[in-house]
Amino acid sequence: MAHDSHAHDGAHGHTIVPIKVYVVTGIALAVLMLLTVAAAYIDLGSMNAVVAMVIAIIKAGLIVLFFMNVKYSTRLTWIFVASAFFWLFILLGMFLPDYLARDFVHQSDAWTSSPTVPSVLPIDKRVLHGELHGHEDPAPEH
Amino acid sequence: MAHSSDGLVAHHFEDLEQQTESAVLGMWLFLAQEVMFFGGLFVSYLVYRIKFPDAWATASGALNVWQGGGNTVVLLVSSVTMASSVWCAQTGRQRGLKLGLWLTLILGLTFLVVKYFEYKDKFFHHLIPGANFHWTGPVIGSPTEGQIELFFVLYFIMTGMHALHMIIGAGILIWIMALAYKGYFSPQRYMKVELFGFYWHFVDIVWVFLFPLLYLVQRHG
Numbered sequence: 133m134a135h136d137s138h139a140h141d142g143a144h145g146h147t148i149v150p151i152k153v154y155v156v157t158g159i160a161l162a163v164l165m166l167l168t169v170a171a172a173y174i175d176l177g178s179m180n181a182v183v184a185m186v187i188a189i190i191k192a193g194l195i196v197l198f199f200m201n202v203k204y205s206t207r208l209t210w211i212f213v214a215s216a217f218f219w220l221f222i223l224l225g226m227f228l229p230d231y232l233a234r235d236f237v238h239q240s241d242a243w244t245s246s247p248t249v250p251s252v253l254p255i256d257k258r259v260l261h262g263e264l265h266g267h268e269d270p271a272p273e274h
Numbered sequence: 275m276a277h278s279s280d281g282l283v284a285h286h287f288e289d290l291e292q293q294t295e296s297a298v299l300g301m302w303l304f305l306a307q308e309v310m311f312f313g314g315l316f317v318s319y320l321v322y323r324i325k326f327p328d329a330w331a332t333a334s335g336a337l338n339v340w341q342g343g344g345n346t347v348v349l350l351v352s353s354v355t356m357a358s359s360v361w362c363a364q365t366g367r368q369r370g371l372k373l374g375l376w377l378t379l380i381l382g383l384t385f386l387v388v389k390y391f392e393y394k395d396k397f398f399h400h401l402i403p404g405a406n407f408h409w410t411g412p413v414i415g416s417p418t419e420g421q422i423e424l425f426f427v428l429y430f431i432m433t434g435m436h437a438l439h440m441i442i443g444a445g446i447l448i449w450i451m452a453l454a455y456k457g458y459f460s461p462q463r464y465m466k467v468e469l470f471g472f473y474w475h476f477v478d479i480v481w482v483f484l485f486p487l488l489y490l491v492q493r494h495g
Contacts, residue, residue, distance in 0.1 A: 151361045158354035165346050169339065172490035180494070184486035192479045199357045199475045201468075205298065212299050216306030220313045227317045232324065 147204040157198040164191050282463055294465060301469045305476050312480050315435065319428050319487060326424065327492075328415025333425035334491035336401060336411055338392065342489040345388050346481060352381035353478045360471045363454075363464035371459060371467070375451045378474065382444050389437050396426070403427045414492065429488055436484060439477045446470055 168187045176183060197203040202213050287293040323330045359374030361367075400408040407423045450470055453459065459467060 148364045149357075149361065151358050154354050154357040154361065157357075158350060161350050161353075162347065165343070165350065168486055168490065169343055172486070172493040175494040180490075180492065184490055188483050188486055191482045195353065195475050195479050195482070199353050199478075200472050206295055208295070209298055209302065212302040212306065216302065216309045219306065220309050223310065223313050223317055224320070227321065228324075231321045 147201065149198070149201055149204055153198055157194055161191055161194060164194075290462075297465050297469060298472075301472050305472060308476060312432075312435070315428070315432050316483065316487075319432065322421075322424055322428065323487075323491070326417060326421040328413075329417030329421030330425055331414040331492035332409075332412070332417050333422045333429075334489060334493070335414070336396075336399070337429075337489045338395070339489050339493070341388050341392050342485050345385050346485045348381050348385050348388070349478045349481050352378045352385070353475050355381065356471045356474045360464065360468045363459045363467040364461055366461045368454070368457070368459075372451065372454050375447060375454060379444060379447050379451070382440055382447065382474075386437060386440055386444075389433065393430075396430075401426050403430065432484060433488070436477065436480055439480070443470075443474055443477055446473070 164187050168184055171183050171187070172180065174180075196213065202209060283290050283293050287296065355374050355377040359371050359378060362370035362374055396402055400406055400410065403423050403426050407419070407426070409419050409422045447470065450467060453466065
């Protein structure tokens with residue numbers, strides 16, 4: 133069978149991506165990986181994390197587009213793929229502003245220490261009489 | 275359109291192309307769920323990293339960049355071999371398909387072996403969260419031992435879930451290899467290989483993010 137130099141339709145309209153694409157993508161990923169490690173050892177301050185994440189996103193993008201053939205897929209497939217990362221974006225976008233903003237109101241320990249509860253809660257009378265066997269949790273945690 | 279692939283198209287699809295696309299869409303729905311699953315873990319990591327930067331910088335130093343980086347390369351190459359296996363299945367190259375699947379499996383198992391040595395190393399350095407956790411290494415900034423332990427809680431959960439996905443993937447891969455040896459795959463019938471490839475590439479993507487986030491926190495002097 134002749135070597136394919138470009139993507140062509142398979143037996144049922146499904147694009148066959150030539151193997152060369154996979155090898156080149158793999159090499160690009162390896163280069164980006166070395167870049168990630170090299171950049172980690174240079175002091176870029178707070179940009180270190182940003183650089184690392186940008187490179188990781190590019191690598192993930194290459195894997196999705198080429199290894200997972202999304203670049204050669206139908207628009208409907210693109211929508212499904214985009215939705216997955218869109219929901220992830222919502223997850224990140226709602227969590228981070230919440231936690232980052234907690235410091236604004238001088239309650240930086242609000243979510244590392246226990247919530248404020250009234251110090252007097254109804255105590256199970258059986259505790260006072262020593263009738264519980266240790267595996268129940270009659271009193272609230274400190 | 276004449277169905278030269280009689281028996282390959284389920285009755286509720288118009289043609290093979292529609293069946294193929296719906297299989298791909300179904301797989302992406304599953305992967306979308308996986309993205310959210312790991313996404314939750316990543317968000318936990320992110321929140322505590324922002325809260326305890328000193329602990330994260332300190333704890334990350336205990337991880338071996340050679341092992342983590344080496345594993346990254348191993349998975350990367352395994353993705354190339356897996357994608358190549360799919361190409362072989364699509365073009366009827368039976369021997370190439372089997373070779374590609376074998377290489378993918380061997381690389382996947384290599385990853386797990388390296389992971390085993392990493393975990394073993396953590397055990398002997400008292401870095402498994404729990405009663406025996408004790409930090410004895412250099413410290414960056416002023417973290418508490420509890421915060422460092424928290425890093426390792428997330429480290430073990432995230433890499434543990436990832437390793438579990440690799441193990442499951444290896445199991446499915448062996449099944450795909452068994453099918454390949456039975457001559458199951460052809461240019462008309464290869465979707466199992468392609469869809470499994472999606473899963474394998476996804477597990478690779480998760481590691482692409484895990485590696486810098488866990489191993490490369492403030493590595494510069």
